[in-house]
Amino acid sequence: MYCIHIDCNSYFASCEIATRPELKGRPVVVANTNEHGGGVILALDTTAKKLGLKRGMPLFKVRDLLQENDVAICPADHKKYRRISRQIMQEVVNQGVVQDFVQYSIDEFFGTLPLDDPDRVAHHVRNVKQLIADTSGIPVGCGCAATYTLAKCATWFAKHYAGYNGVCVMPPTKRERALAVMPIGEVWGVGRQLRPRLERMGVSTALDFAQLPRQVVEKTFTSAGLHTYLELQGTPAVTLENRERRKSIMQSRTFEVMIKERDELSRKVAHFAARCAASLRHEKSLCRSVTVFVATNRYRNDLAQYANDATAKLPSPTADSPTIIHTAEALLDTLFRPGYQYKRAGVVLGNIVADAGQQLDLFDHDRNERRRKLMSVTDMLNDRFGDETVTFGGS
DNA sequence: TCTGGGGTCCTAGGACCC
């Protein structure tokens, strides 16, 4: 059996190119722009990458480069990206070749192929890649190997060596040769902190890590590190989380202009809370906790800094907008300190459970029933006429 | 002038219980 990993290339940029033919021929970046021209680059197509642009670059730092090269700057359209992602998911499931197909993130998928012959695996995976290209226009890289981590390694090869044409199958016999040329920092689970630690131990490739004595790994790293280590050796140790129901829902923004007034910040927080609540209902979930956080601009050494958060437990699971908005506003009141300039704030809903539809609060049945109907009508109007058609007083 | 917005998991340590 093989694990398969599918990773969309430059996903946000590819979505824009696939849906806007007029962008053909121009370098494309996707950025979360605002009317002041702020924001950072979230995704780039290959030609934009060749210009030296990188993910995370603030637009204002590369303004000239963008203009000189006629780079198309697309505002991020997350709804579109989610829609195309669902479409890819559906097409691959319908095709029926890949088993246990799960969405790992907006642009990555995992699954299994109940085959042992690497050539047959490669044949099927090329078909999957073609199917995705034909139905959504999104180019993908595909990797297959004995474990999920190795499959992700294979995808790295598929993307970094042109000869693979986007599909790399790594049979057990080729595992060591492949890992010997893969930098340790490229391995799934090795981030900014772990990499220097490993390098100090003399580990510079994925193979170096896989060949450490197990006791050393157990003593030095956490369970996550051990899982990565085992998977690199070809022993499955990672199980894929069922991502159908999120465990938390967040809305937050960095403000274009810093906010000093409590009322203005309160309106922002109410708005975040309302959007979180709408997402929650959209997923047929309820939450049992609300968190609010605020922060000043950490890049401004000349200003006083303050960051804080607060969480409230709700008496019973709910997706009721007024309840969530009022709770968030009350939390903000405990957090707000006058005299600071706030640059960022957000709302997080946590302890999320399925909305089984049962009425939990027996004492107030009629009122709650009316509230639920009110929520479903506002959601319906917003679905049909746009996100902000009907909002609640606080927001 | 202008610096993202989401998520997940793990661990340590405190509170509390017997």
Place this chain on the structure above:
DNA sequence: TCTGGGGTCCTAGGACCC
């Protein structure tokens, strides 16, 4: 007043991911 060993649950913060 002093003291131990075993357990659970919760939270904060770190690390990682896209």
